[in-house]
Amino acid sequence: VTLLISVWVGLAPWALGSNRPLPWAYNAAAAGIIAVLAALMVWRDRRRGQPLRADLLLHPLGLWGLALGWAAIQLLPDGSFGLPSIGWPVAAIPLEGFSPTMTANASETTASLMRFLTYTCLFLAVFAAARDIDRAAILFRALIVAAVLYALYGFLRSTSGADKLLWFDLPHTRAITGPFINRNTAATYFGLASCLSLVLVLRRARHLLDDAEDSRTPRMGAERLMSGIVGTFGFELAIFILLLTATVLSLSRAGVTATLVALLLGLVLQRLRIRHWSSGGPAAVVSFMVGLLAVAAVLQISGAGLIERLADTDFTGEGRIAIFADTLTAIREHAWTGTGLGTFQDVFPIYRSSTGASVLILDKAHNDYLEILLGLGLVFGSAAILAIGLLAWRCLRGTFVRRRNGHLPAAAAMATALVGLHALVDFSLQIQAVAMTFITILAIGVAQSVSDREQ
Secondary structure, rough: OEEEEHHHHHHHHHHHOOOHHHHHEEEEHHHHHHHHHHHHHHHHHHHHOOOOOOOHHHHHHHHHHHHHHHHHHHOOOOOHHHHHHHHHHHHHHHOOOOOOOOOOOOOHHHHHHHHHHHHHHHHHHEEEEEEOOOHHHHHHHHHHHHHHHHEEEOOOOOOOOEEEEEEOOOOOOOOOOOOOOOHHHHHHHHHHHHHHHHHHHHHHHHHHHHHHHHHHHHHHHHHHHHHHHHHHHHHHHHHHHHHHHHOOOOOOHHHHHHHHHHHHHHHHHHHHHHHHOOOOOHHHHHHHHHHHHHHHHHHHHHOOOHHHHHHHOOOOOOOHHHHHHHHHHHHHHOOOOOOOOOOOHHHHHHOOOOOOOOOOOOOOOOHHHHHHHHHHHHHHHHHHHHHHHHHHHHHHHHHOOOOOHHHHHHHHHHHHHHHHHHOOHHHHHHHHHHHHHHHHHHHHHHHHOOOOOOO
């Protein structure tokens, strides 16, 4: 099951980020199959005296289930259960798939619900597999390997001067986007992998320096240090630099900023963990500085294009503030029922003001929080957001509970910070490959947020 999940999630970005109906369909089928296999694995582990800690998921899954249950109810005929009729104006939404349901577009809500159920099955399967530290390590490293291969592919395509991805024109030929069309999506994906890589670098650096410090003689310590630098530590540091360089060269302002905040959080968590356990000494300080210097070096060498984009940014002219304001107006009018999961594109034209990018067809709000609140309403949309927040809190807490393997929940907390910040101004989480990668990281972190004794 672990290998199947690794291959499945690793290949998800290759099909244009799995942002098409065909990948949605086969990913849903794969999720169902893997969920069944994971259930059999849990049954086998239970017989061996390794029960599933389902209590860790009780409240988050309850909230998540409420949100998905409401999305399913939205597919029922308008006015069901005595709820007030919404009465969608057909003339205002002349779109294929319109039907007199509680949702503005039944086909879009059905597709969105299918994707959310795919993520749910993936999370549960990874959670079940990642209870074992060896299986968790395989999943963790498989995500890094996949991202490295996609980054190398992105560099190769950029140096070749290619302006197409398959038969699609690339809007950002200067940017490193790997298998993705959108540079913001690429930045989020490579940023997530950079977070995973950084925690491994910090962990390896600390162990390497501790070994050198504990050596009998200074010469032996120097030999161990040099052996590690040109060996495993040097290799992992090179991987981190490669992934962070790919993130920076995506030229995504928000994506790179969110990644840097997440990496800074990782460095801070590393220091706080060491102080919590009162261990590490000089080695801990040096490992912190190694991570900080690596980030600074990448920005210094590869950040010219990003700085140029930041300098050219017109923060008042992009129209997103107007889009957010119009979306808030729509949320206020459908605060309790929502307009239907995934129906932003259908509903937004009704509420679009003259300043809200009136000449554009917008299918995304560029703010996932507003979009989920519009689709599910304030109550159930907030339930979905809170479910993710509770899982992230579990990971943050687990960073200090775990002494040996706290890097896994720490990476999940960093990943949540990254996507949470980027979701304020973009929609990378709506790209299925990015969502699947994040969910895998989060599930690993939650599964490893308790000690072996508690497991």
